[in-house]
Amino acid sequence: MIAFDEALQAALDLGRPLGSESVTLDEAFDRVLAAPAKAQQGSPLTDVSAMDGYAVRDADLGAHEVTLRLAGESRAGQTAVDRLEPGSCLRIFTGAPVPEGADRVVIQEEVARQGDAVVFRGLDGGKTHIRKAGSDFQAGDILVDAGSVLDAPRLVALAAADLGEVEVYRRPRVRLIATGDEIREPGAGGRGVPDSVSFGVAALVRAWGGEVVGRERHGDDLPTLERAAAAALDDADVVVVTGGASVGERDLARAMFAPSGLSLLVDKVAMKPGKPVWIGRCGDRIVVGLPGNPTSAMVTARLLLAPLVAGMAGRDAQGANQWRTEPLAADLPCCGDRETFVRAARLEKGINPLVDQDAAAQAPLAHCDVLLRRLPGAAAKAAGEPVLALTF
Numbered sequence: 001m002i003a004f005d006e007a008l009q010a011a012l013d014l015g016r017p018l019g020s021e022s023v024t025l026d027e028a029f030d031r032v033l034a035a036p037a038k039a040q041q042g043s044p045l046t047d048v049s050a051m052d053g054y055a056v057r058d059a060d061l062g063a064h065e066v067t068l069r070l071a072g073e074s075r076a077g078q079t080a081v082d083r084l085e086p087g088s089c090l091r092i093f094t095g096a097p098v099p100e101g102a103d104r105v106v107i108q109e110e111v112a113r114q115g116d117a118v119v120f121r122g123l124d125g126g127k128t129h130i131r132k133a134g135s136d137f138q139a140g141d142i143l144v145d146a147g148s149v150l151d152a153p154r155l156v157a158l159a160a161a162d163l164g165e166v167e168v169y170r171r172p173r174v175r176l177i178a179t180g181d182e183i184r185e186p187g188a189g190g191r192g193v194p195d196s197v198s199f200g201v202a203a204l205v206r207a208w209g210g211e212v213v214g215r216e217r218h219g220d221d222l223p224t225l226e227r228a229a230a231a232a233l234d235d236a237d238v239v240v241v242t243g244g245a246s247v248g249e250r251d252l253a254r255a256m257f258a259p260s261g262l263s264l265l266v267d268k269v270a271m272k273p274g275k276p277v278w279i280g281r282c283g284d285r286i287v288v289g290l291p292g293n294p295t296s297a298m299v300t301a302r303l304l305l306a307p308l309v310a311g312m313a314g315r316d317a318q319g320a321n322q323w324r325t326e327p328l329a330a331d332l333p334c335c336g337d338r339e340t341f342v343r344a345a346r347l348e349k350g351i352n353p354l355v356d357q358d359a360a361a362q363a364p365l366a367h368c369d370v371l372l373r374r375l376p377g378a379a380a381k382a383a384g385e386p387v388l389a390l391t392f
């Protein structure tokens with residue numbers, strides 16, 4: 001049995017990016033940029049108006065009221081006049097090119113219009129309401145750094161950079177295998193245990209940048225499981241097997257990978273819940289064995305699988321387990337002799353440890369937002385005291 005930190009280090013060491021691929025911006029959401037995104041051209045391309053109004057020359061506006069002749073119109077996407085002649089003004093709209101010679105845009109609320117005659121109050125020397133060419137960014141500027149997760153605002157920046165495709169890290173392909181004669185698909189009713197864990201693990205894999213390529217269930221029959229293991233290793237970067245991790249004769253999760261050349265890197269971890277969790281390799285494939293008890297499975301998946309998948313997806317693997325100090329909303333008992341990850345809810349007044357800490361319980365998962373980290377032998381804590389918390 002190894003310490004939790006040692007197991008985490010093994011997961012981090014395995015969690016290396018798998019290479020990159022080019023995707024269209026439509027496909028880029030939530031992917032991780034593998035190379036810095038450079039603007040293909042500057043923006044705005046020319047000086048443009050920031051407001052709806054009239055483009056004028058400063059020299060034409062004196063201290064007092066002045067009337068200028070309307071010479072035409074400039075709209076975003078089309079301009080009738082490239083140059084503003086002295087004594088004239090140009091109707092202009094937000095985003096439209098500012099003609100050569102114009103010094104400012106006077107907003108329409110500040111002028112009076114009588115046909116083609118536009119009356120301006122005196123020059124107030126305030127804002128020009130002109131966005132200069134390249135003032136947002138210039139050709140070659142790096143708009144989004146490599147390693148960024150492409151969220152909504154970053155996708156805007158990429159499209160603005162005039163990029164149709166971007167280079168992103170490949171997503172690790174993850175296949176889930178639930179084991180156990182009793183496990184069945186949820187929704188079928190009757191005897192058996194609904195496979196709940198696979199849904200939580202699949203969601204977690206996706207949230208941390210992985211692609212779930214398959215979810216399957218098999219009974220406790222070794223030849224069947226061996227065949228399933230070999231097939232899964234064929235098309236996945238990571239195979240996650242649930243259940244059968246403990247010491248019973250029917251706990252076959254490790255055995256099913258033996259003919260595929262399993263070498264164990266982590267085998268039992270001094271943590272509660274989740275002691276039977278294991279991690280191994282079959283060639284260049286990674287296998288993660290989660291305990292069958294649903295809370296144990298989700299805790300170990302969050303603490304070890306999430307950083308592994310994050311690292312393989314090019315994300316900040318270390319950052320996946322970012323423990324923060326937060327105040328307790330209720331008392332917390334002392335910790336036993338195994339490092340313990342207490343399930344808790346984040347309330348407005350602080351972190352509230354859940355009453356039911358049974359590793360097999362599932363109802364508490366519906367209220368669980370955070371894990372609390374408790375070192376072996378840690379003393380009891382009172383409400384208000386700080387505790388180490390990790391968002392689940």
Ligand SMILES: Nc1nc2c(c(=O)[nH]1)N[C@H]1C(S)=C(S)[C@@H](COP(=O)(O)OP(=O)(O)OC[C@H]3O[C@@H](n4cnc5c(N)ncnc54)[C@H](O)[C@@H]3O)O[C@H]1N2
Nearest residue numbers: 178193194195196197198243244245246251291292293296
């Ligand atoms: N003698 C010992 N017994 C056990 C030990 C031990 O050290 N010595 N460890 C215990 C611990 S800790 C855990 S955790 C469990 C984990 O056991 P397994 O990984 O072998 O899990 P199973 O026996 O296959 O199943 C346990 C439990 O979980 C349910 N299960 C399994 N898969 C799913 C799923 N996909 N969805 C929902 N529920 C699932 C299963 O029906 C069982 O009730 O072992 C202890 N025993």
Ligand code: MOO
Nearest residue numbers: 273274275296359
């Ligand atoms: O430690 Mo097992 O993972 O709890 O019930």
